[in-house]
Amino acid sequence: MLIDWFTVGAQALNFLILVWLLKRFLYKPILNAIDAREKRIATELADADAKKAEALQERNEFQHKNEEFDQQRKALFSKATDEAQAEREKLLDEARQAAAALLAKRQETLRNDEHNLWQEISRRTRQEVFAIARKTLTDLAGANLEERMVAVFVRRLSELAAAEKALLTTGLKASVSPVTVRTTFELSSTQSAAVEDAIRETLDLETPIRFETSPDLIAGIELTTNGHKLAWSIADYLVSLKHGVDGLLAERER
Amino acid sequence: MRLSPDEIIFWQHGFIKLNATVVFTWGLMLVLTAGSIRITHKLSRDLNRSRWQNLLEIVVTGIEKQIEEVGLPQPRKYLGFLGTLFLFVASASLSTVIPGYEPPTGSLSTTAALALCVFVAVPLFGIEEQGVGSYFKSYMEPTFIMLPFNIISEISRTLALAVRLFGNMMSGTMIIGILLTITPFLFPIVMAMLGLLTGMVQAYIFSILAAVYIAAAARVKTPRPEPDSDG
Numbered sequence: 001m002l003i004d005w006f007t008v009g010a011q012a013l014n015f016l017i018l019v020w021l022l023k024r025f026l027y028k029p030i031l032n033a034i035d036a037r038e039k040r041i042a043t044e045l046a047d048a049d050a051k052k053a054e055a056l057q058e059r060n061e062f063q064h065k066n067e068e069f070d071q072q073r074k075a076l077f078s079k080a081t082d083e084a085q086a087e088r089e090k091l092l093d094e095a096r097q098a099a100a101a102l103l104a105k106r107q108e109t110l111r112n113d114e115h116n117l118w119q120e121i122s123r124r125t126r127q128e129v130f131a132i133a134r135k136t137l138t139d140l141a142g143a144n145l146e147e148r149m150v151a152v153f154v155r156r157l158s159e160l161a162a163a164e165k166a167l168l169t170t171g172l173k174a175s176v177s178p179v180t181v182r183t184t185f186e187l188s189s190t191q192s193a194a195v196e197d198a199i200r201e202t203l204d205l206e207t208p209i210r211f212e213t214s215p216d217l218i219a220g221i222e223l224t225t226n227g228h229k230l231a232w233s234i235a236d237y238l239v240s241l242k243h244g245v246d247g248l249l250a251e252r253e254r
Numbered sequence: 255m256r257l258s259p260d261e262i263i264f265w266q267h268g269f270i271k272l273n274a275t276v277v278f279t280w281g282l283m284l285v286l287t288a289g290s291i292r293i294t295h296k297l298s299r300d301l302n303r304s305r306w307q308n309l310l311e312i313v314v315t316g317i318e319k320q321i322e323e324v325g326l327p328q329p330r331k332y333l334g335f336l337g338t339l340f341l342f343v344a345s346a347s348l349s350t351v352i353p354g355y356e357p358p359t360g361s362l363s364t365t366a367a368l369a370l371c372v373f374v375a376v377p378l379f380g381i382e383e384q385g386v387g388s389y390f391k392s393y394m395e396p397t398f399i400m401l402p403f404n405i406i407s408e409i410s411r412t413l414a415l416a417v418r419l420f421g422n423m424m425s426g427t428m429i430i431g432i433l434l435t436i437t438p439f440l441f442p443i444v445m446a447m448l449g450l451l452t453g454m455v456q457a458y459i460f461s462i463l464a465a466v467y468i469a470a471a472a473r474v475k476t477p478r479p480e481p482d483s484d485g
Contacts, residue, residue, distance in 0.1 A: 026286075
């Protein structure tokens with residue numbers, strides 16, 4: 001008989017006992033250990049993932065901040081550059097304006113100086129010329145000259161145009177103050193008489209005539225009443241010459 | 255000619271007898287349990303672990319994976335039964351290298367006992383998974399006419415399981431015995447090595463078949479998910 005039923009039962013029992021024993025001592029502890037390890041690994045992996053996510057987030061945050069900072073810096077920098085540029089242009093403008101003003105002022109000053117110098121020179125020249133002329137004429141003036149002057153005065157008086165003569169006459173007659181005849185040197189009695197005669201004759205004058213001397217005239221004779229004057233003098237010529245020269249200079253300056 | 259270690263009887267009292275099969279089984283049980291206790295006594299839960307622990311982990315997870323591949327989605331539930339089946343048969347075969355040792359699986363009584371355990375375990379797991387009514391209804395499918403055939407198939411496959419293991423284990427011993435008388439020295443060693451291999455293969459086949467039967471019984475009648483197209 002190949003099958004011994006007692007042995008079959010015993011072996012079945014043995015097998016069941018072995019199942020229990022191995023379950024108790026082999027599978028359970030081993031599986032528990034494996035589970036614990038896997039759990040631990042999973043925890044560690046999750047932990048690592050969390051840390052990684054956190055790190056990523058922090059990195060993103062940092063990057064974001066960095067970008068923000070960069071932008072801010074760029075904005076500030078560009079603003080500062082713009083401001084500096086504007087300031088520079090403003091300063092340059094001011095400097096240019098100041099320089100232009102200074103230049104204009106200097107040019108003006110120069111022009112003024114030049115003008116003044118030129119005026120001074122022309123004035124001096126004129127003065128010198130006139131002084132020389134005056135001196136020469138003064139030196140030359142004398143009794144004979146007076147005589148000639150009186151003659152000329154008388155002649156001019158007689159040669160006056162009718163309208164002019166009438167104007168002068170009315171002017172002289174209307175005046176209350178006496179008629180004054182001014183000469184450089186004191187006239188001799190004959191001369192003064194001749195002058196008086198000529199005046200009275202020409203102008204039909206009743207008012208008294210007063211004779212005065214005035215060295216300003218250089219050489220000449222002058223008939224004045226209030227507002228009217230009939231004169232011949234070298235000073236007059238000089239004055240008209242001076243006027244002519246001044247006019248010429250003024251024209252040239254322009 | 256001795257066919258089975260059952261015939262070596264150490265002690266007998268009437269019906270009760272202590273033969274080599276039972277004794278060697280106890281020996282194997284002792285070794286397996288003591289080894290497990292010894293190794294799992296100081297289990298490491300860290301990443302660093304001893305070589306022995308590593309070996310046991312490989313064995314346990316390997317069995318677990320095999321059960322899962324057969325089609326049992328919760329392998330831990332069946333690990334105790336199927337794993338012990340495999341370990342017992344495998345260690346019984348591997349121990350044939352020890353001189354004087356007779357593999358308990360070379361006894362038809364042992365293989366019948368194991369097959370009976372499977373025979374009982376299959377409906378138990380099936381009932382546990384599907385419920386009593388649903389499980390026994392599966393015997394009458396597709397029609398009630400199939401009931402006797404299903405029962406016959408259940409019994410015959412248990413018998414086949416027992417005889418297959420017994421035949422293989424016994425034949426190993428037998429062949430060595432015969433060859434020893436014909437060509438001593440070299441050839442029996444080769445055959446012994448071959449016997450180790452076939453022992454391992456038989457252990458694998460026995461437990462895988464048991465797993466397949468349990469899987470067939472425990473399968474809940476739900477539409478199976480379509481296999482992946484890239485699978």
